[in-house]
Amino acid sequence: MSEIVANLLYSKEHEWIKVLDEKRILVGITDFAQAQLGDIVFIELPEISSDVTADESMGSVESVKAVSDIYSPVSGKIVLINKALEANPELVNLEPYTTGWIAEIEISGPDALEGLLTAAEYESLIGEA
Template identity: 65%
Template sequence: MSEVQANLLYTKEHEWVEKLSETVVRVGITDFAQDQLGDIVFVELPKVGTTITANESIGSVESVKTVSDIFSPVSGKVTAVNSTLEGSPELVNSASFAEGWMVEVEVSGADALEGLLTADEYASYIGND
């Protein structure tokens, strides 16, 4: 059974969103996603300052099995990138909700988090109920 953290929001593409402030969120992929991908060997992320759009690809995760897009759950501007993943992409496997985070985004608009799934909704979506 995959870990789902109650304090986060989720997408059906298996990204999680942590609200850091009223305007900044942290994004990563879920425990379910990293488990499905297998051993992650490379992570491609956008550069700080990049403007991103919700539901569009912002990078990719490469595992021994496949390459998968990372879709942005929000629109806004990338304010931080987890550069530790360049040398240690396996952190996405071992700590997807902690050291394995991917980007921080300054969201555009007060309604930026609307439409995201609650922890209970995501757990039900992945069959974790």
């Protein structure tokens, strides 16, 4: 059973979202997603200061099984990336909700988080209720 953290938000594309303050969020891929991918060997991170659009690719994850896009859960601007993943992409497998985060995004506005899933809704989505 995949770990689902109660105080996070989730996207239908299997990203988690931690609200840092009214303007910034932290994004990573969920435990369910990393388990489906298998051993992660490379992560293409977004560029700092690049604009991202909700539900569009902002990077990719390469595993021993496949290459998958990382979708931005919100529209906004990349303000920070997890450079530790360049040398240690396996952090996403080991600690997807802590050291395995992908990027920090400055959200485009107060309604940017609308449509994201609660932990219970995400649990229903992946069928592990």
